[in-house]
Amino acid sequence: MSLAPTPESTKHPDALRVATVNVNGIRAAYRRGMQEWLAARDVDILCLQEVRAPDEIVRDLLGDSWHIVHAEAAAKGRAGVAIASRTAPIATREHIGDAYFATAGRWVEADFEFDGAKVTVASAYVHSGEAGSPQQEDKYRFLDLMTARLTDLRGTRDHALVVGDLNVGHTTLDIRNWKGNLKKAGFLPEERAYFDHFFSESVGWVDVHRTLAGEMDGPYTWWSWRGKAYDNDAGWRIDYHLATPELAASALHAVVDRAHSWEARFSDHAPLVVDYKL
Amino acid sequence: MSLAPTPESTKHPDALRVATVNVNGIRAAYRRGMQEWLAARDVDILCLQEVRAPDEIVRDLLGDSWHIVHAEAAAKGRAGVAIASRTAPIATREHIGDAYFATAGRWVEADFEFDGAKVTVASAYVHSGEAGSPQQEDKYRFLDLMTARLTDLRGTRDHALVVGDLNVGHTTLDIRNWKGNLKKAGFLPEERAYFDHFFSESVGWVDVHRTLAGEMDGPYTWWSWRGKAYDNDAGWRIDYHLATPELAASALHAVVDRAHSWEARFSDHAPLVVDYKL
DNA sequence: CCTTTAACG
DNA sequence: CGTTTAAGG
Numbered sequence: 270m271s272l273a274p275t276p277e278s279t280k281h282p283d284a285l286r287v288a289t290v291n292v293n294g295i296r297a298a299y300r301r302g303m304q305e306w307l308a309a310r311d312v313d314i315l316c317l318q319e320v321r322a323p324d325e326i327v328r329d330l331l332g333d334s335w336h337i338v339h340a341e342a343a344a345k346g347r348a349g350v351a352i353a354s355r356t357a358p359i360a361t362r363e364h365i366g367d368a369y370f371a372t373a374g375r376w377v378e379a380d381f382e383f384d385g386a387k388v389t390v391a392s393a394y395v396h397s398g399e400a401g402s403p404q405q406e407d408k409y410r411f412l413d414l415m416t417a418r419l420t421d422l423r424g425t426r427d428h429a430l431v432v433g434d435l436n437v438g439h440t441t442l443d444i445r446n447w448k449g450n451l452k453k454a455g456f457l458p459e460e461r462a463y464f465d466h467f468f469s470e471s472v473g474w475v476d477v478h479r480t481l482a483g484e485m486d487g488p489y490t491w492w493s494w495r496g497k498a499y500d501n502d503a504g505w506r507i508d509y510h511l512a513t514p515e516l517a518a519s520a521l522h523a524v525v526d527r528a529h530s531w532e533a534r535f536s537d538h539a540p541l542v543v544d545y546k547l
Numbered sequence: 548m549s550l551a552p553t554p555e556s557t558k559h560p561d562a563l564r565v566a567t568v569n570v571n572g573i574r575a576a577y578r579r580g581m582q583e584w585l586a587a588r589d590v591d592i593l594c595l596q597e598v599r600a601p602d603e604i605v606r607d608l609l610g611d612s613w614h615i616v617h618a619e620a621a622a623k624g625r626a627g628v629a630i631a632s633r634t635a636p637i638a639t640r641e642h643i644g645d646a647y648f649a650t651a652g653r654w655v656e657a658d659f660e661f662d663g664a665k666v667t668v669a670s671a672y673v674h675s676g677e678a679g680s681p682q683q684e685d686k687y688r689f690l691d692l693m694t695a696r697l698t699d700l701r702g703t704r705d706h707a708l709v710v711g712d713l714n715v716g717h718t719t720l721d722i723r724n725w726k727g728n729l730k731k732a733g734f735l736p737e738e739r740a741y742f743d744h745f746f747s748e749s750v751g752w753v754d755v756h757r758t759l760a761g762e763m764d765g766p767y768t769w770w771s772w773r774g775k776a777y778d779n780d781a782g783w784r785i786d787y788h789l790a791t792p793e794l795a796a797s798a799l800h801a802v803v804d805r806a807h808s809w810e811a812r813f814s815d816h817a818p819l820v821v822d823y824k825l
Numbered sequence: 826c827c828t829t830t831a832a833c834g
Numbered sequence: 835c836g837t838t839t840a841a842g843g
Contacts, residue, residue, distance in 0.1 A: 293843080294828045319843085321829060346829040347842070397843055404842085436843095494826040537827075537843085571834080572837045597834085599838060624838035625833075675834050682833085714834095771834095772835040815834085815836075 280311050284521055284544040285383060289392065289432035289508055291318040291491070291538035299330050302533035306526065310542060313355050314381075316392035318434045318538075320349030320374075327351060340364060342374025349374040350392045350433065356381065366414040375411065376418075386547050388516070389426050391418075393433035400454045408436070408454070412463045416472070419511070423473050428516040428547070431474075434491075434508050434538060439464040439476065442486055443506040455507060467511060475517035477510040477543055488525045491538045499534065508541045519545045558589050562799060562822040563661060567670065567710035567786055569596040569769070569816035577608050580811035584804065588820060591633050592659075594670035596712045598627030598652075605629060618642060620652025627652040628670045628711065634659065644692040653689065654696075664825050666794070667704045669696075671711035678732045686714070686732070690741045694750070697789070701751050706794040706825070709752075712769075712786050712816060717742040717754065720764055721784040733785060745789060753795035755788040755821055766803045769816045777812065786819045797823045 280286055288310065292298040295317065307315070315335070320327055324339050327349075331337060335353040340363040342348035352358070358379035365376045378391040393415065398408035415431075422429040437460040438444040450456040467474045482488055489504025498504065510523065521544040528534035558564055566588065570576040573595065585593070593613070598605055602617050605627075609615060613631040618641040620626035630636070636657035643654045656669045671693065676686030693709075700707040715738045716722040728734040745752045760766055767782025776782065788801065799822040806812040 297828060319828090344830095344842095399843090496826085575837060597837085622832095622839095677834085774835085 280544055281521060281546055284546050285314065285388075286310070286312050286542060286544050287314045287316065287390065287430065287432065287510070288312045288526075288540045288542040289316040289318070289434075289510065290526075290540035291394070291434040291508060291536060292321075293319050293536040293538065294321040295327055295330055296322055298535040301535035303535040304330075306532065306535065306540065310526070310540075312542070314390055315353040316390065316432045317351040317353070318349075318392060318394035320351055321346050322349065338363070338377055338379050340374050340377040341372075343372035344374075347374065348394055350377045350394050352377055352379045352390060352392050354379065354381065356383075365418050366411075370411060370414065373411075376415075383547055387427045388547070389422060389429040391422075391429075391431040391433070393431055393435060395434065395436040397436050398454045400452065400457060402454075405454060409459070412437075412460070416463065416466060419467055419474055420472055423513055426513065429513045430516060430545075431511040432509060432541070435464075436507050437461060437464060438505050438507055439468075439479070442479075442484065443489075445486065445489065445503045445505070455505065473514060474511045475514055477512050477517050477520045478506070478523045478541060480517060481520060481523045481543075488527075490525055490541050494537050508538055510541060510543045512545075516545060516547075519547055521546055558822055559799060559824055562824050563592065563666075564588070564590050564820060564822050565592045565594065565668065565708060565710065565788070566590045566804075566818050566820040567594040567596070567712075567788065568804075568818035569672070569712040569786060569814060570599075571597050571814040571816065572599040573605055573608055574600055576813040579813035581813040582608075584810065584813065584818070588804070588818075590820070592668055593631040594668065594710045595629040595631070596627075596670060596672035598629050599624050600627065616641070616655055616657050618652050618655040619650075621650035622652075625652065626672055628655045628672050630655055630657045630668060630670050632657065632659065634661075643696050644689075648689060648692065651689075654693075661825055665705045666825070667700060667707040669700075669707075669709040669711070671709055671713060673712065673714040675714050676732045678730065678735060683732060687737070690715075690738070694741065694744060697745055697752055698750055701791055704791065707791045708794060708823075709789040710787060710819070713742075714785050715739060715742060716783050716785055717746075717757075720757075720762065721767075723764065723767065723781045723783070733783065751792060752789045753792055755790050755795050755798050756784070756801045756819060758795065759798060759801045759821075766805075768803055768819055772815050786816055788819060788821045790823075794823060794825075797825055799824055 336357045337353045338361040339351040360380040362378040375394045396408035398405040441447040490508035492499040492504040523543045526540040614635045616639040617629040638658040640656040653672045674686035676683040719725040768786035770777040770782040801821045804818040
């Protein structure tokens, strides 16, 4: 299997290519062909969510060519986020918040220096959080912490990038069947308000993918495994690149690496790949 | 897929063909081709162990052509024994012993009448019982109950047949690597002593398969999934037809339906099929 | 509908 | 090495 060349797969020589993908179990993703996808894309920084595997297995699968920082969840086989990079980070941090989320496997950060510019990258996995469940409460607690962290990063870094599965669709453009999901976790008004706030002047982050894609439906990044959701593109845009304004302005293009006929769908999420020219 | 004709598959017109098979999950067995095996064998009474499925699913899979008595385990997805017959039983009983084993899904009996002769058939699934574990204690308790039941059946029935996965190899002929298993559950002296007792004059049952096969190694009925145990025939004879003497004497032949190149292995156990000419 | 673990075998 | 279920998604 190989990936056909696409305009987006031709990377500008100076560009930094950052991919985020919820792999829904990295072992299953590799069984389904993730390695072929990765080999065909010249990714510099790979942000993973729902790794769901012990650290040793993650390193075995990705191989020696990556520097890896991996925040495992205390619960075996659950959550887990990682940042794999071709160059070594100068610092890493494995969670946000207090002890409650210390071993949640939902947040990891790495600081890089590229040609003198400092860039902080975070891989985030927000709770799915069924409405009314205890997990929904955790989701709000986590989004509160994330708000604080975004504010802090915005104030203290040259450039910062928070990518990952944020498990919320921001606007009606972001969910195919938005009318049917107004009371469902992932499109609740209270959840969406967090994103309004992220992109407000006071917090000041940019939704890179939406900015590049413009006011179109989607492009979606997640489709249920059930039925024909994928074939019908009945998806949700819940995976994001959030960037500080200057970094966001440097984004050349964004691509959702939706599987085509000649390649495999290796997760229920598709990779979201953005090239930045710092 | 079809079964090549074998001498044993040609059933005498008056014979009663009784098969026992530990299916290790009837859903998985059907996925792996059990139905093709069953369609090719003209079985009259099919005794199953480790059914591991809800009653409704068992009836769906086997279809309408069978009368089924199914003793489910209280623990979902565990154990479960059944007797499927082409003719209706005149009575059924779904356990032995007191409340402790009432919902164990390890014993089921059916009484049949064939041309005026009464025959009781039981499908039994004795605990695997790792040595030293609490399950080993349960195994001995169950073997005690089975001893009592065998004694009772012997005294009260014209003909009785107890088949199933008894999870004990009786003699050194019954396990390929018997030397390496002298301290392993399934070949412990204390377990084997039960079988000496079953076949003693005082209890008076007959090991039909051994009687017909003679003093040979095997024929084995179970092989670990691991490694090349199956290819190397490194098996255990732990599935049995135990019969009362007159019924045992009527046995025409016994066959272990080991999968051949042209058919699938649908369980870690192979069916043991015996024809009786009452 | 899929991925893990867990217990059991 | 394979079967289930269970929780999580």
